[in-house]
Amino acid sequence: MTINFNNVYLKATSTVAGKDEKEGNFGKLYDKTYDDYYAGEKTFEQSEVKMINDAVNIVFNKAKIKLENIDVVIGADLLNQITPNAYASVKFNRPFLGVYNACASMCEEIIIGSSLLQNKEISNVLCNVSSHNMTAERQYRNPVEYGCPKPKRSTFTVTGSASCILTNEKQKIKVTSATIGTTTDMGVTDIYDMGSVMAPSAARTIYEHLKDTNTTVDDYDLILTGDLGVYGKEILNVYMLEAYDIDLKDKHEDSACIIYQRKKQPQVKAGGSGPACLALVTYTDIINKMMQGKLKKVLLVATGALMSPTMNNQKLSLPSISHAVCLEVVK
Amino acid sequence: MLFFKLIKKFGINYQTFFILILVIKMDKESYKQMTSKIVPQENKLKNGIIAFVVGGLVGLLGQIIVFVLENNFNVPHKDATSIMIVILIFIASLCTALGFFDNLVSKAKAGLIVPITGFAHAMTSSMIDYKKEGLVTGIGANAFKLTGSVILYGVVSAYVFGIIRYLFFGG
Numbered sequence: 404m405t406i407n408f409n410n411v412y413l414k415a416t417s418t419v420a421g422k423d424e425k426e427g428n429f430g431k432l433y434d435k436t437y438d439d440y441y442a443g444e445k446t447f448e449q450s451e452v453k454m455i456n457d458a459v460n461i462v463f464n465k466a467k468i469k470l471e472n473i474d475v476v477i478g479a480d481l482l483n484q485i486t487p488n489a490y491a492s493v494k495f496n497r498p499f500l501g502v503y504n505a506c507a508s509m510c511e512e513i514i515i516g517s518s519l520l521q522n523k524e525i526s527n528v529l530c531n532v533s534s535h536n537m538t539a540e541r542q543y544r545n546p547v548e549y550g551c552p553k554p555k556r557s558t559f560t561v562t563g564s565a566s567c568i569l570t571n572e573k574q575k576i577k578v579t580s581a582t583i584g585t586t587t588d589m590g591v592t593d594i595y596d597m598g599s600v601m602a603p604s605a606a607r608t609i610y611e612h613l614k615d616t617n618t619t620v621d622d623y624d625l626i627l628t629g630d631l632g633v634y635g636k637e638i639l640n641v642y643m644l645e646a647y648d649i650d651l652k653d654k655h656e657d658s659a660c661i662i663y664q665r666k667k668q669p670q671v672k673a674g675g676s677g678p679a680c681l682a683l684v685t686y687t688d689i690i691n692k693m694m695q696g697k698l699k700k701v702l703l704v705a706t707g708a709l710m711s712p713t714m715n716n717q718k719l720s721l722p723s724i725s726h727a728v729c730l731e732v733v734k
Numbered sequence: 735m736l737f738f739k740l741i742k743k744f745g746i747n748y749q750t751f752f753i754l755i756l757v758i759k760m761d762k763e764s765y766k767q768m769t770s771k772i773v774p775q776e777n778k779l780k781n782g783i784i785a786f787v788v789g790g791l792v793g794l795l796g797q798i799i800v801f802v803l804e805n806n807f808n809v810p811h812k813d814a815t816s817i818m819i820v821i822l823i824f825i826a827s828l829c830t831a832l833g834f835f836d837n838l839v840s841k842a843k844a845g846l847i848v849p850i851t852g853f854a855h856a857m858t859s860s861m862i863d864y865k866k867e868g869l870v871t872g873i874g875a876n877a878f879k880l881t882g883s884v885i886l887y888g889v890v891s892a893y894v895f896g897i898i899r900y901l902f903f904g905g
Contacts, residue, residue, distance in 0.1 A: 555774050591769070
């Protein structure tokens with residue numbers, strides 16, 4: 404399902420990140436970084452709320468608009484009941500939508516926000532996305548101090564929060580089209596192997612997007628997937644070729660592979676993950692390059708594993724979802 | 735590949751094309767085969783050796799404690815082993831609380847998880863995790879989150895083997 408948008412632009416973006424991301428490839432590009440997982444708060448969950456608030460304050464300063472001008476706030480994160488964003492939204496005092504599609508949430512938010520902007524009553528939408536390594540680890544796996552040995556294929560949840568303001572005023576970067584993905588299940592049950600879980604849904608979404616918009620891989624300067632990790636990236640390339648006969652060539656990059664310096668940071672194993680992973684890379688490096696004119700048309704494919712420890716304990720496999728958003732530089 | 739080119743030539747629309755692919759080309763089984771070629775396997779031998787050596791060192795430490803207690807403090811052997819277990823649990827819990835035991839575990843693999851140190855660590859780490867949620871609803875309810883099954887099946891198997899021993903070896 405692909406939607407075309409005529410009047411949706413990206414007004415401003417902001418990113419805040421934790422200490423592991425600070426040591427990563429884009430450490431200097433983040434608007435604010437923290438030296439520990441607490442960010443000056445008492446608990447990890449509260450620090451995630453603080454990160455969202457910080458990111459929102461920064462984005463308002465950059466966009467030079469006030470909170471009153473925001474018509475809808477959309478928030479997404481990994482935790483049950485979308486807790487951090489729900490709690491952060493109390494301070495905003497604006498209409499709030501909480502959405503969840505695991506790590507695919509960032510594109511889901513942009514799709515919902517862009518669709519809302521087709522209404523004339525709505526002119527500015529704020530999209531927040533956050534994840535925190537410790538809170539995610541606590542909820543989905545083991546207690547944080549447990550330090551269970553991780554296999555090479557596992558990924559490391561990104562600590563950070565990113566905000567963007569979508570508007571219907573003309574700006575340099577335009578959201579031109581988006582594809583709503585379909586849930587895919589290829590029978591993978593390994594909770595550490597998220598790359599294998601998400602690659603088929605990413606492939607399907609990319610295929611459908613190219614098909615619906617009548618474009619080929621060559622029309623894009625970059626196809627950036629969310630958090631497949633190094634092995635997931637390879638699986639996607641092979642799967643894309645085998646199942647759809649599409650060669651991604653060197654156009655494909657995976658934000659999980661580039662967000663950290665994997666050689667210097669062995670704890671990240673196969674790369675980053677979490678909804679903030681794609682957002683941190685896109686809102687820093689990719690947006691900068693688009694502003695400088697190095698990239699003109701970028702396809703963002705947020706990949707999410709809809710993992711539930713309960714269902715996994717009941718021996719069910721992990722479904723996955725991917726959404727695609729196309730960003731273009733307009734004159 | 736040839737199969738797809740043929741399908742494209744005959745102009746079947748893409749939904750049918752897609753379903754055909756899922757059914758014929760990429761079923762769950764062949765996908766599993768494909769991913770298993772790419773995703774690396776863990777080096778079980780290396781992990782096993784590390785765990786063997788580290789686990790052995792923990793055992794050695796326990797034995798040294800027992801020796802010291804028996805020879806220097808005149809503690810009877812039966813009490814010395816109990817005291818040794820308490821000491822090891824204390825050391826592991828302290829290291830967990832100071833926040834570096836998890837780094838050791840991720841390097842030493844099962845070598846520190848299988849001995850009594852792992853049990854202490856699992857309990858302490860759960861308790862630290864839920865400290866902020868209160869004494870009863872946090873620490874109390876979650877202390878045995880990871881270790882509850884160890885205790886349950888430990889007690890059950892103790893009963894079973896106790897009965898076997900009573901019936902066949904006369905207690």
